[in-house]
Amino acid sequence: MMSAPIAVGVWSLLGVGLIVALVFGLRRRSHDGGELVPVLPQAPSDLGDEFAGGIAATYVSTTAHGDWLARIGEHGLGHRAAARVGVTSAGVLIARQGEADVFIPASRVREHHAATGIAGKYAPHDGLDVISWQVPAGGAVVDTGLRIVSKQDRARLSAALDSLLATQSSTTKEIP
Known part of the structure; x- marks a missing residue:
C-alpha cells in the first residue's frame, strides 16, 4: 500500500501531465488547416x-x-461568432x-447549399x-457554415448567392 504523501505526489504528477497534454492539444488544434x-x-x-446586406447570422465554422x-482552426475559422453577412458583386x-x-x-464562390451539420453545429x-469556395492562396476548396437567424434573411442570402453564381462562368462552378 502506498503512503499518503506518495499517493498525493503521483496524482499531482498525473494531473499536471493531463493539463500539459490538454494545452498542447488545444494549441495544435488552433493551427489545424x-x-x-x-x-x-x-x-x-x-x-x-x-x-443582399446586413443578414444576421451565426458563423459556425x-x-x-x-x-x-x-x-x-487557423485564423479563427474554427471559432463560432455572431456575424453580419453581405453579398456584393465583389x-x-x-x-x-x-x-x-x-x-x-x-x-x-463555387456553390451553396443547405446542410444539417458542420463542425461545431448540428x-x-x-x-x-x-458556402463552398476556393481559397485564393493554395487553391484548396473549403466549406463555410452559417446559421441564418430569420427565414426571410435565409431566402435573401440564397437568392443573392444564386445571383452571384449566375454572374460567374459555368466553368468556375465546378468543384475539383
Whole structure:
C-alpha cells in the first residue's frame, strides 16, 4: 500500500501531465488547416453592387470541403461568432464579432447549399447554409457554415448567392 504523501505526489504528477497534454492539444488544434487556408482574402475597398446586406447570422465554422468534421482552426475559422453577412458583386463578406472578417471573392464562390451539420453545429431540417469556395492562396476548396437567424434573411442570402453564381462562368462552378 502506498503512503499518503506518495499517493498525493503521483496524482499531482498525473494531473499536471493531463493539463500539459490538454494545452498542447488545444494549441495544435488552433493551427489545424493552416495548409488549406494560409491567408484570409482581404475585402476590397469597393465591394461593388449589393445583392443582399446586413443578414444576421451565426458563423459556425469553416471545414475542408466535403468533410464537415475537419474544422479549420487557423485564423479563427474554427471559432463560432455572431456575424453580419453581405453579398456584393465583389463577393461575400462575413463580418464576425471578435474574430477576423471572412471575405470570399466572387470568383472563388463555387456553390451553396443547405446542410444539417458542420463542425461545431448540428441543425435539423437543413438548418445551416454552407458556402463552398476556393481559397485564393493554395487553391484548396473549403466549406463555410452559417446559421441564418430569420427565414426571410435565409431566402435573401440564397437568392443573392444564386445571383452571384449566375454572374460567374459555368466553368468556375465546378468543384475539383
